[in-house]
Amino acid sequence: MPADTSCITLCGPWTHRKIQANGAQFHAAYAGEHRDDRPLVLLVHGFPQYWWxxxxxxxxxxxxxYEVAAIDQRGIGGSDKTPNSEDGLTLTQDLIAIVQALGARKAVLVGLGRGGAFSWSAVSMKQDLFSGLVTVSSPHPRTLHRIGTHVTFKTWQQVLGTLVPPMGRKNLRDPQSVRQxxxxxxxxGxxxxxxxxxxxxxxxxxxGAAQIAVDQLRWTWRAQRNPTGRRYLREAANTVYIPVLAVRGELDPFLPDRAWNKDREFAGxxxxxxxxxxxxxxxPEEQPEVFNRILLNFLAGL
Known part of the structure; x- marks a missing residue:
């Protein structure tokens, strides 16, 4: 039975585009028009979501x-599911390549969760391409790989669940587990x-979507144990001099407020x-009006 792909091209005040970048084809929901006086805004989802x-x-x-593109990351949604879709260094380089493929002179990355971590890293690697960075529920990626009390017991519960591939894959294939x-x-509430x-x-x-989503999480938590992971963390550590806005939900159960205490080490x-x-x-989904106001105010100030 063919897979139901109608979720990829849901209708709305946007168009659906295919972008060729970094050796893969990416799906994006696109709106607005290119303007030389305003940056492209690239929206990067987190786990377990996609552009929606x-x-x-x-x-x-x-x-x-603003010209805006909400992408599906490699391996997720309507984007190509290539070999090694879990590699965080490749996923970071994808963001740089997508901005370049869209012909933007400058861009602002807005990333949530893992998408925020890759956005931090992309700006660190290619700072002259970006005019601003917005992270949501995402401290600097180097912070999360430090030993300390910046993460909670619930965080480690989630880590253990995803480090066992059959368990993580089974849960993501169960709609009620996704709901929970x-x-x-x-x-x-x-x-x-x-x-x-x-x-x-x-x-x-x-x-392949559930397997790739689990593999991507496992790669993140085990980054220090492989060469590309160590390179990813090393290249993410460059000081960023463009404006940075960090957004945190006060009731985020996995990342306590103190997890952001080290951001200033990387934001110059x-x-x-x-x-x-x-x-x-x-x-962005729980408080969309508040978040939109915060985001637009940040963009207006660039």
């Missing part, structure tokens, strides 16, 4: 005059992300951290 995570932001950014995951990671569990589950049912330019109430890990 940014549905509330795409139109708002386009209406404000989205609910646990959200603020209590906030279903901005959890209400979309059926759509996210459909995307994870695509051939303007840096601001904003906390959003009644939001957990998925701030």
């Amino acid at each position: 995570a940014w549905r509330h932001q795409i139109s708002a950014l386009a209406q404000a005059g 995951l989205l609910t646990r990671w959200s603020a209590p 906030n279903d901005g992300a959890a209400s979309q569990w059926e759509i996210y589950s459909q995307a994870l049912q695509l051939p 330019g303007p840096y601001r951290k904003v906390r959003v109430s009644d939001a957990g890990h998925f701030v």
